[in-house]
Amino acid sequence: MAADNAIFVGNKPFMNYVTAVVMQFTTQDAEEVTIKARGKFISRAVDVAEIAAKRFLNGQIYVDDIKIDSEEFENKEGKQVRVSTIEITLKKK
Amino acid sequence: MAADNAIFVGNKPFMNYVTAVVMQFTTQDAEEVTIKARGKFISRAVDVAEIAAKRFLNGQIYVDDIKIDSEEFENKEGKQVRVSTIEITLKKK
Numbered sequence: 001m002a003a004d005n006a007i008f009v010g011n012k013p014f015m016n017y018v019t020a021v022v023m024q025f026t027t028q029d030a031e032e033v034t035i036k037a038r039g040k041f042i043s044r045a046v047d048v049a050e051i052a053a054k055r056f057l058n059g060q061i062y063v064d065d066i067k068i069d070s071e072e073f074e075n076k077e078g079k080q081v082r083v084s085t086i087e088i089t090l091k092k093k
Numbered sequence: 094m095a096a097d098n099a100i101f102v103g104n105k106p107f108m109n110y111v112t113a114v115v116m117q118f119t120t121q122d123a124e125e126v127t128i129k130a131r132g133k134f135i136s137r138a139v140d141v142a143e144i145a146a147k148r149f150l151n152g153q154i155y156v157d158d159i160k161i162d163s164e165e166f167e168n169k170e171g172k173q174v175r176v177s178t179i180e181i182t183l184k185k186k
Contacts, residue, residue, distance in 0.1 A: 042136040
C-alpha cells in the first residue's frame with residue numbers, strides 16, 4: 001500500500017477535491033485516504049469528507065479518525081503565527 | 094454533572110468562545126465540554142479548541158473525540174441544502 005494517500009484541501013474548485021478522494025478509493029483502489037487542511041480550509045475539508053462519504057461513496061467508506069493540531073510558523077513580517085490543522089482519515093468498509 | 098456542556102461557535106468575537114470553554118472547565122468545574130459548529134464556523138471551532146487546550150488550559154484538558162456529520166434543511170427559497178457539522182469534545186485530564 002502507498003504510504004500516504006493524502007489530499008490537501010486549498011482554494012481550487014471544490015469538486016476537484018471530492019473527485020480526488022473518490023478516485024483514490026475507486027481507480028487507485030486505496031484502503032484509506034487522508035484529507036488534510038489548515039486554517040480557513042478546515043471547513044472545506046469537512047465538506048469534502050462528508051460529500052465523498054455520504055453522496056459519492058455512501059455505504060462504502062467511513063470516517064475512521066479525525067485529528068486536529070496547531071502549526072506555528074513565522075510570517076512575512078517575522079511574527080510568530082499559529083494556525084489550526086485537521087486530518088480526516090476515510091477508510092474502505 | 095450537567096447533561097451537556099455545549100458551546101456553539103458562530104460569529105461573535107473569537108475570544109468569547111475561548112473564554113466560555115475555559116470558564117466551563119474552571120469556575121463551572123466541568124469534566125467535559127463539547128464545542129459545536131456548522132458550515133464555515135467549523136474552522137473557528139477548531140481554533141477555539143486548539144487555543145483553549147494549548148494556550149489556556151495546556152496540560153489540563155485534551156481532545157477526547159471529534160465527530161463530523163451533515164444536516165439537511167430547507168432554505169428560504171424552499172431548496173434542500175446540506176451543511177457540514179462538527180462536535181469537538183474536550184475532557185479534563
